[in-house]
Amino acid sequence: MNLMQEKETVAKSLLDKFAKAGANDVIVHINEDQSAQIKFANSKIATTQSWTTAKAEVFVAVNKRLVTTTIKDFSEQAISDSVSRIMKFANSIPPTDDYGGIAEGPFNYKELENTFDSKIIDLNEKAVDMTEAALNAAEKNGSKRSAGVLEWSSNNSYLLTTNNIEAEDKATKLYFSLRAFVDKYASGHRVCNSRILSGFNPEEIAAGAAETARQAVNPVQSKEGVYDVLFEPLPFSNILTQIGESFSIFNVESHLSCLAGKIGQQVADKSVTITDDGTLPNGYGSGKFDAEGVPTQKNVLIEDGVLKTFLHNTSSAKRHNVKTTANAGLISPSAFNVVFNNGKLNKEEIISTMKKGLIVTNVWYTRFQNYADGDFSTIPRDGMFMVENGKITGAVKELRISDNLLNILKNVAAIGSKPDQVFGWEVEMPVTTPPVLVKDVHFTKSVA
Amino acid sequence: MDLDLAEFALNHALKLGAKYADVRLETTRTNEFILKNGIPQMAGFDRVQGMGIKINSGGCFGFVSTNELEKEKIKEVIEKAMKVTSAACRITEPAVMSEEPVETADYEVKQKVNLEDLSPKEKLNVLFDIEKSIASTKIDVPGRFFSMADFYTEKYFINSEGTKILSKIPRVDLWYFLTINDNGKTAQRYWQYGDAGGFDKITNRNFPELLKNEILKADENLKKGIKPPKDKIDIVVGPQVTGIMVHESVGHPYEADRILGREAAQAGETFIKQDMLNTRIGSNAVNIFDDPTIEESFGHYLYDDDGVKARKRHLMKNGIINEFLHNRNTAATMNTKSNGASRATGFDREAIVRMANTYVAPGEHSEEELIEGVKHGIFMKNFMEWNIDDKRLNAKYTGAESYIIENGKIGEPVFAPIIEISTPVLWGAVDATAKNMEYHSGTCGKAEPMQAIPVWFGGPSMRIRNITLGNKE
Numbered sequence: 062m063n064l065m066q067e068k069e070t071v072a073k074s075l076l077d078k079f080a081k082a083g084a085n086d087v088i089v090h091i092n093e094d095q096s097a098q099i100k101f102a103n104s105k106i107a108t109t110q111s112w113t114t115a116k117a118e119v120f121v122a123v124n125k126r127l128v129t130t131t132i133k134d135f136s137e138q139a140i141s142d143s144v145s146r147i148m149k150f151a152n153s154i155p156p157t158d159d160y161g162g163i164a165e166g167p168f169n170y171k172e173l174e175n176t177f178d179s180k181i182i183d184l185n186e187k188a189v190d191m192t193e194a195a196l197n198a199a200e201k202n203g204s205k206r207s208a209g210v211l212e213w214s215s216n217n218s219y220l221l222t223t224n225n226i227e228a229e230d231k232a233t234k235l236y237f238s239l240r241a242f243v244d245k246y247a248s249g250h251r252v253c254n255s256r257i258l259s260g261f262n263p264e265e266i267a268a269g270a271a272e273t274a275r276q277a278v279n280p281v282q283s284k285e286g287v288y289d290v291l292f293e294p295l296p297f298s299n300i301l302t303q304i305g306e307s308f309s310i311f312n313v314e315s316h317l318s319c320l321a322g323k324i325g326q327q328v329a330d331k332s333v334t335i336t337d338d339g340t341l342p343n344g345y346g347s348g349k350f351d352a353e354g355v356p357t358q359k360n361v362l363i364e365d366g367v368l369k370t371f372l373h374n375t376s377s378a379k380r381h382n383v384k385t386t387a388n389a390g391l392i393s394p395s396a397f398n399v400v401f402n403n404g405k406l407n408k409e410e411i412i413s414t415m416k417k418g419l420i421v422t423n424v425w426y427t428r429f430q431n432y433a434d435g436d437f438s439t440i441p442r443d444g445m446f447m448v449e450n451g452k453i454t455g456a457v458k459e460l461r462i463s464d465n466l467l468n469i470l471k472n473v474a475a476i477g478s479k480p481d482q483v484f485g486w487e488v489e490m491p492v493t494t495p496p497v498l499v500k501d502v503h504f505t506k507s508v509a
Numbered sequence: 510m511d512l513d514l515a516e517f518a519l520n521h522a523l524k525l526g527a528k529y530a531d532v533r534l535e536t537t538r539t540n541e542f543i544l545k546n547g548i549p550q551m552a553g554f555d556r557v558q559g560m561g562i563k564i565n566s567g568g569c570f571g572f573v574s575t576n577e578l579e580k581e582k583i584k585e586v587i588e589k590a591m592k593v594t595s596a597a598c599r600i601t602e603p604a605v606m607s608e609e610p611v612e613t614a615d616y617e618v619k620q621k622v623n624l625e626d627l628s629p630k631e632k633l634n635v636l637f638d639i640e641k642s643i644a645s646t647k648i649d650v651p652g653r654f655f656s657m658a659d660f661y662t663e664k665y666f667i668n669s670e671g672t673k674i675l676s677k678i679p680r681v682d683l684w685y686f687l688t689i690n691d692n693g694k695t696a697q698r699y700w701q702y703g704d705a706g707g708f709d710k711i712t713n714r715n716f717p718e719l720l721k722n723e724i725l726k727a728d729e730n731l732k733k734g735i736k737p738p739k740d741k742i743d744i745v746v747g748p749q750v751t752g753i754m755v756h757e758s759v760g761h762p763y764e765a766d767r768i769l770g771r772e773a774a775q776a777g778e779t780f781i782k783q784d785m786l787n788t789r790i791g792s793n794a795v796n797i798f799d800d801p802t803i804e805e806s807f808g809h810y811l812y813d814d815d816g817v818k819a820r821k822r823h824l825m826k827n828g829i830i831n832e833f834l835h836n837r838n839t840a841a842t843m844n845t846k847s848n849g850a851s852r853a854t855g856f857d858r859e860a861i862v863r864m865a866n867t868y869v870a871p872g873e874h875s876e877e878e879l880i881e882g883v884k885h886g887i888f889m890k891n892f893m894e895w896n897i898d899d900k901r902l903n904a905k906y907t908g909a910e911s912y913i914i915e916n917g918k919i920g921e922p923v924f925a926p927i928i929e930i931s932t933p934v935l936w937g938a939v940d941a942t943a944k945n946m947e948y949h950s951g952t953c954g955k956a957e958p959m960q961a962i963p964v965w966f967g968g969p970s971m972r973i974r975n976i977t978l979g980n981k982e
Contacts (some may be wrong), residue, residue: 106601107602109570110859128551128554154552154629186596188593189593189597238775315652316695429697430893433652461896508976
């Protein structure tokens with residue numbers, strides 16, 4: 062059967078059967094995904110990949126006993142069997158005593174700007190042309206070999222709940238990542254993400270990655286110590302992903318957030334405002350509704366450096382006596398698009414203000430010694446550049462950032478004017494940020 | 510599973526002109542439980558089924574997967590994949606694979622206590638018993654997060670050369686994250702235990718006692734831990750630290766796809782080059798293996814996802830690079846044979862080069878003897894923060910439970926000692942390994958889209974000579 066064509070019938074049948082069996086709250090979320098990827102390495106295509114899935118995700122609450130599962134068989138008999146299996150499972154586990162229910166509808170949903178483009182659905186062979194053009198652009202700009210991916214996907218979703226919510230959305234996404242190499246130590250990495258084809262420009266990204274790689278030749282060992290750092294959007298997104306996770310009330314309650322207990326406090330420099338915006342036009346994580354069917358919204362998380370709110374679903378909001386921020390996650394609320402505010406300076410102007418510091422163009426392997434304190438380290442990779450008296454004086458290598466998330470937020474010294482949207486390897490939460498200058502960042506290195 | 514569907518897909522790909530095809534038809538049944546601060550969160554169960562098909566179309570590789578197992582859908586997705594793959598051929602490396610024997614096998618990891626024989630409540634009781642045990646310490650542990658899951662994967666692999674492998678592997682996995690508080694100062698500790706086998710693997714580990722001990726030691730370290738020494742010292746690391754070191758700085762850099770640059774944009778590259786076989790990067794005391802055939806291990810399999818029979822790999826032989834980890838593609842590129850390291854996390858992911866169970870071989874000494882041989886140093890039993898650069902050359906391991914060693918004896922706890930070291934320096938400085946073998950489990954990440962795959966890593970305690978810690982203040 063075509064699941065999306067039969068979605069109302071399947072979802073209604075499931076809700077009716079669960080209601081008769083004694084369930085209190087039920088969410089049926091039907092999803093159909095098509096996605097594909099071209100993976101390239103050494104400036105050649107290594108493989109093409111494509112995936113299709115169709116499934117119904119089901120959440121059931123029975124006297125505060127909470128169960129999730131996925132259903133794939135949709136005959137009347139199979140649905141009946143699934144319902145009885147889920148109810149049996151639910152009745153054999155203890156209750157979640159602090160469960161506060163799911164949202165009560167109905168809601169009206171606004172159309173989101175630039176989140177669907179039918180031209181992306183069947184990109185297929187054209188994606189090979191785009192990849193080839195990007196590889197050529199990288200080579201033309203000095204890359205000796207390039208590696209990365211081009212991905213395109215489409216999704217249809219339909220959500221029906223026992224609490225008068227019926228919602229529907231469709232989405233398309235594009236993602237391009239290219240790492241250019243000039244020699245053993247000289248590389249540059251850029252990514253771009255878009256929901257629509259217009260403005261999506263892998264060639265420009267490829268050229269930018271190659272440009273960074275060319276500048277990064279002949280890096281020298283640098284001393285560990287304290288440096289002012291201009292983070293380009295790619296590495297700052299990696300750090301902002303970690304901060305984004307810290308806003309989830311689930312992580313706050315689990316002692317996995319350095320922001321716990323700090324609502325109303327100054328947690329960042331006063332120049333910093335961070336929002337989460339599920340409605341962001343062309344936002345990689347934008348969608349009409351959260352996992353309960355609540356219409357998404359823009360939430361100000363940090364305003365002028367002051368922590369304003371954590372991210373909630375209906376149940377956690379009730380527990381904390383606040384309103385849902387429309388960020389369900391049924392277990393863990395989560396941000397849709399973390400957006401760091403823009404400043405007024407362009408990148409060159411920021412560099413001109415740096416007496417001695419580093420430009421970091423990428424980081425990876427961010428890990429924590431203590432999530433509650435925010436102590437972490439992450440490793441710059443690809444081009445890293447020394448700045449002295451406002452000028453780039455050369456490339457450096459093999460340093461590690463060993464610092465604290467709250468220190469990073471509090472030491473923001475300048476914010477760029479041109480934001481990039483980043484999602485991909487290690488940035489698993491979409492982030493939009495300009496380049497950001499952070500003073501007094503601690504660097505360490507291997508001790509022989 | 511309807512095994513005929515795999516044959517149908519294979520034949521359809523060949524009918525459309527594929528020079529080579531393989532099909533993985535899989536069903537995985539899962540149960541998962543989360544307990545946060547004593548309160549059960551959502552419990553989940555699932556049955557995920559689908560098919561992944563690898564093709565060589567026109568001389569280049571393509572992969573397609575679907576969870577819609579109707580014949581018409583299977584035909585549709587293969588046809589679409591063949592078109593894109595063929596279009597890509599003008600800018601691909603030739604799709605090469607090493608020649609390997611045709612295999613036929615049917616194997617299963619046995620369960621003493623079948624995963625299906627316990628109710629969800631009985632399984633959750635394991636986590637509640639841990640809660641009680643932690644409470645009995647009277648120590649302030651405000652953050653207690655536990656995740657426990659079991660998986661039963663049935664997989665049917667066939668390829669166009671005639672290989673047919675049916676496997677059934679159950680796995681269990683328990684993960685915890687703890688926050689210990691002492692007057693506003695906190696320490697955190699997480700770890701994971703995973704095995705192939707039945708639920709007896711969970712109950713046999715005696716988690717209530719294990720976690721109680723974890724809390725007691727972490728609390729002692731938090732309250733009494735002194736600053737680490739700043740001079741040159743010797744370090745004895747416990748099996749957990751040995752395990753992460755061998756996984757990150759030997760297992761990963763030995764993956765042949767990294768050496769060839771195939772993962773360059775995502776999981777990174779390696780300082781090891783193809784011509785470094787038979788090059789010394791460690792001391793004579795170091796022998797390192799990767800072995801998927803260890804029964805009941807988290808990374809266990811007998812045939813890989815290229816259909817190649819698995820075997821034990823001797824990665825580092827007395828400090829010398831002995832062999833890399835290969836699938837059929839990297840083996841052919843390097844003009845050798847596959848050693849069965851091709852793995853995918855599920856039907857919906859391409860098989861790539863992965864570790865299975867990577868470990869340092871045990872030596873002749875006891876752990877006590879290693880410590881007795883240290884005049885001035887530390888013993889780092891386990892760790893919290895770690896990372897390594899994308900060439901696998903510079904790593905950092907920050908200790909959790911750790912102690913001063915003075916004149917061959919364990920002394921007071923030491924708080925958060927940092928080993929920040931390059932790979933050749935680390936393995937060159939190992940002068941002895943103990944015989945206290947332990948295997949630990951992890952979910953290893955690689956590739957884009959991410960493939961988080963079950964592995965073991967481990968070994969015995971090791972002694973590392975003449976190192977300066979990375980602590981500055």
